[in-house]
Each structure stands twice: as structure tokens, then as C-alpha cells.
Amino acid sequence: VSHAMILIGHGHGTRFRPLSFEVPKPLFPVAGVPMLQHHIEACAKVPNMKEILLIGFYQPNEELNRFLLNAQQEFKISIRYLQEYAALGTGGGIYHFRDQIVSGSPEAFFVLNADVCSAFPLTEMLSFQKEHGEPNSFVILGTTANRKQSMNYGCIVEHEESNEVLHYVEKPSTFVSDIINCGIYLFNPNIFQHIGAVFQKNQQDMLLEEPTNGWHRAEAIRLEQDIFTALAGQGKLYVYKTLSFWSQIKSAGSAIYASRLYLNQYHTTHPERLASNKEGGPKITGNVYIHPTANIDPTAVLGPNVSIGTGVTIGAGVRVRESIILHGANLQDHCCVLNSIVGWDSTIGKWARVEGTPSDPNPNDPYAKIDSETLFREGKLTPSITILGCNVTIPSEVIILNSIVLPHKDLNRGFKNQIIL
Numbered sequence: 001v002s003h004a005m006i007l008i009g010h011g012h013g014t015r016f017r018p019l020s021f022e023v024p025k026p027l028f029p030v031a032g033v034p035m036l037q038h039h040i041e042a043c044a045k046v047p048n049m050k051e052i053l054l055i056g057f058y059q060p061n062e063e064l065n066r067f068l069l070n071a072q073q074e075f076k077i078s079i080r081y082l083q084e085y086a087a088l089g090t091g092g093g094i095y096h097f098r099d100q101i102v103s104g105s106p107e108a109f110f111v112l113n114a115d116v117c118s119a120f121p122l123t124e125m126l127s128f129q130k131e132h133g134e135p136n137s138f139v140i141l142g143t144t145a146n147r148k149q150s151m152n153y154g155c156i157v158e159h160e161e162s163n164e165v166l167h168y169v170e171k172p173s174t175f176v177s178d179i180i181n182c183g184i185y186l187f188n189p190n191i192f193q194h195i196g197a198v199f200q201k202n203q204q205d206m207l208l209e210e211p212t213n214g215w216h217r218a219e220a221i222r223l224e225q226d227i228f229t230a231l232a233g234q235g236k237l238y239v240y241k242t243l244s245f246w247s248q249i250k251s252a253g254s255a256i257y258a259s260r261l262y263l264n265q266y267h268t269t270h271p272e273r274l275a276s277n278k279e280g281g282p283k284i285t286g287n288v289y290i291h292p293t294a295n296i297d298p299t300a301v302l303g304p305n306v307s308i309g310t311g312v313t314i315g316a317g318v319r320v321r322e323s324i325i326l327h328g329a330n331l332q333d334h335c336c337v338l339n340s341i342v343g344w345d346s347t348i349g350k351w352a353r354v355e356g357t358p359s360d361p362n363p364n365d366p367y368a369k370i371d372s373e374t375l376f377r378e379g380k381l382t383p384s385i386t387i388l389g390c391n392v393t394i395p396s397e398v399i400i401l402n403s404i405v406l407p408h409k410d411l412n413r414g415f416k417n418q419i420i421l
């Protein structure tokens with residue numbers, strides 16, 4: 001395997017607002033490092049990996065360029081961003097840039113969705129392909145979901161012995177299978193023949209269409225509906241089911257959950273990233289990441305599942321649990337932050353309480369996934385984590401509960417269940 005392609009879409013992260021105003025969603029820090037860094041690290045570990053290509057359709061900015069530069073140095077591998085001229089879909093993008101891959105005539109390459117968190121069992125997928133699949137087969141990473149939630153994902157019916165994908169339905173409206181698509185694939189250059197066939201068919205259809213339908217670009221192709229559905233049952237597509245952790249990262253609430261999963265993984269992959277109780281340091285309970293530049297009072301109590309960014313200041317007696325504190329934030333003495341994301345350079349006053357409601361999957365169901373529910377249900381804001389956008393100021397001694405505060409707000413009182421514009 002010489003290449004990996006990571007699909008980063010438009011980067012706005014609509015369900016990630018207001019946090020994605022400041023930083024594209026794929027760069028949002030999860031367990032202390034940009035979301036994409038977890039993907040890149042996993043890909044860089046694959047033997048003979050030469051290059052990682054990020055594919056999306058937004059204007060590259062300074063933030064992205066800096067990230068690419070840092071990641072190249074850290075992982076000693078070429079990492080490039082390739083920009084689509086329009087949203088080409090999950091299959092159209094990789095097809096558009098296929099020359100970057102086929103020129104080196106690689107045997108295989110990976111494609112990963114950016115908005116997932118996973119243990120990325122890439123070497124396991126490779127061994128699975130060698131042992132089970134046909135030599136030229138494609139492999140989808142699959143996991144088990146519960147019946148109800150499975151319908152929010154791509155659903156896979158497999159042949160029980162061979163693990164061949166017999167049937168694939170993207171987000172079905174009735175139950176199809178509890179094996180779902182994780183958005184992580186092992187392909188070989190033959191995949192481009194299949195995408196190319198769809199492209200040519202789309203082009204022919206376009207010629208027959210009314211010119212008013214010009215927006216329908218032939219090159220916009222979805223891997224799931226256009227390719228997998230057709231490949232199922234042809235002896236070419238296989239599913240490797242993993243028992244390791246996996247979650248989507250769609251909403252800001254799922255970033256807190258994903259952080260928890262990665263922090264837990266750090267025990268084996270990056271123990272140095274986990275804070276421990278030290279003389280003169282704050283009290284740590286459970287898994288906590290603290291950036292070395294953060295300044296934390298020894299009487300603060302942090303954890304479990306807390307990530308503290310660069311240059312954060314945390315005062316005396318502060319309590320933080322199940323939260324992400326972004327760079328430059330200032331948590332003044334005795335404030336309390338639970339189930340919340342505190343935006344860049346925000347300030348929380350003394351004795352203030354910032355609290356949200358977790359959106360964790362049902363802990364009693366081993367196959368439950370996180371619900372990335374919409375902000376509103378029946379006209380009401382659904383209780384969720386509290387999010388402070390960047391540069392928000394919360395006064396002393398107030399409560400902010402289940403609320404979303406847009407950037408640069410200077411609040412003068414407490415709020416409950418509100419979006420503060």
C-alpha cells in the first residue's frame with residue numbers, strides 16, 4: 001500500500017457550528033490533536049506508505065497549510081491537499097485525482113472518511129484481504145450497530161463464511177442489516193474502472209437531458225449508492241468486521257465522545273499524552289490530556305475525559321469534567337465546566353457553572369452509536385452539550401446550561417437551553 005486518500009468534504013461542518021467558524025472541522029482538536037492527525041498517524045504506520053492525499057472542496061487556508069507542514073515533519077511522509085472544483089461526492093473526488101495514485105502502479109490504497117474516529121485497523125484489513133478476499137477484491141471496514149441506528153449508515157449484508165458483501169444499501173428506510181459501513185476502505189486501482197463506468201454513463205445521460213439540468217455533473221459520483229450497491233454480490237467486495245472502537249464525528253457533542261475514545265486508546269498508543277497526578281500539579285481523575293503550555297493551579301480537579309489546549313489558564317479550585325477546553329481559554333477560580341466545549345480565548349468568571357447534557361450512546365447497549373441529532377426537535381432546542389464559541393466572556397457566579405453561545409459574546413447573566421446569537 002503506497003497511498004491513502006482522506007475525504008474531507010467542504011470542511012464547514014454544518015453541525016459543528018459555531019466551532020467550525022474558526023477552524024475547519026477536520027482540524028478540530030480531538031483528544032488534544034487535530035481530528036485528521038489520528039487518521040494520518042494510522043496511515044503512516046502502514047508499511048511502504050508513501051503519500052497521504054487529503055481531498056476536499058474548500059479553499060486551502062493558512063490553518064490547513066500549517067497543519068500539512070507540521071504533519072509532514074512529524075510523520076516524515078508526503079501529505080498533500082487536492083482541491084475539487086466542486087463537490088464531486090465520495091467517489092467522484094478520488095476518481096478525479098486517480099492519476100496521482102495509478103502513476104506509481106500501487107497494489108492497493110486506503111480511502112478514509114475524515115469525520116470518523118477509529119482505531120483504524122488498517123494492517124488488519126490488509127491481512128484480511130490476503131487471507132479471505134480475492135486478490136483483487138475491495139474491503140470495507142464494518143462494525144455492528146443496533147437495529148434502529150443501523151439505518152443512519154450504509155448497511156451491509158454479508159456471506160457468513162466468505163464475508164463477501166452480498167447486498168449494500170445506503171441509509172435504508174427499513175432494516176437491512178446490523179453490519180454498518182465505517183467509511184474506511186481498502187481499494188486497488190481497479191476501483192477506478194468501476195467509477196469510470198458510472199462516469200461515462202452519467203455523461204451519456206447528460207447528453208440526453210435538458211440543458212437546464214446542467215448542474216448535474218457527470219463527475220459527481222457517490223461510492224456508496226453508485227459503486228458499492230452495484231459491486232455487491234459480484235465477488236469483488238468484502239467486509240472486514242472490527243470489534244475495535246469506532247464512531248462518527250458529526251456534531252460537536254460527538255467530538256467529546258470521540259475524545260474519550262482516543263484518550264482511552266492513548267494508554268497503549270501515547271501514554272505520554274495522558275496527564276498523571278504529580279507533586280504540585282492538579283488532581284487528575286481518569287483520562288486527561290493537558291498541553292504542556294497550559295497553566296493549571298494545583299488545586300484544580302480535572303477529568304475524566306478532559307482535553308486542555310495550548311496556553312489555557314485554569315485557576316484555583318476549578319472543576320472540569322467531560323469537556324474540551326480550546327487554546328487560550330481562561331477558567332477563573334472555582335468555576336465548574338461539565339460536558340462542554342469552551343472556545344478559543346474564552347473567559348469563564350469566578351464561581352460560574354458551564355454545563356451541558358452529554359449525548360453519549362446508551363451505555364447498556366454494546367452496539368449503540370452516538371446520535372448526532374439535530375439541534376431542534378418539535379421546535380425546541382434539544383438538550384445538548386454547552387458550546388462557547390471563540391472569545392466568549394461568561395461573568396462570575398452565573399449558570400450557563402445546555403446552551404450554544406456564538407463567538408465574541410460578552411454575556412451579562414446566566415442562560416438555560418438557549419442559542420445566544
Ligand SMILES: Nc1nc2c(ncn2[C@@H]2O[C@H](COP(=O)(O)OP(=O)(O)O[C@H]3O[C@H](CO)[C@@H](O)[C@H](O)[C@@H]3O)[C@@H](O)[C@H]2O)c(=O)[nH]1
Nearest residue numbers: 007008009055056087088089093113114115153154181183
Ligand atoms: N472530497 C469530498 N469529500 C466528501 C464529499 N462528500 C462527502 N465527503 C466526505 O466524505 C465523508 C462521508 O460523508 P457523507 O457523504 O456526509 O456521508 P455520511 O453520512 O457520513 O455517511 C458515510 O459514512 C458513514 C460512516 O461514517 C457510512 O456508514 C455511510 O455508508 C457513508 O459512507 C465525510 O468525511 C465527508 O467530508 C465530496 O463531494 N468530496
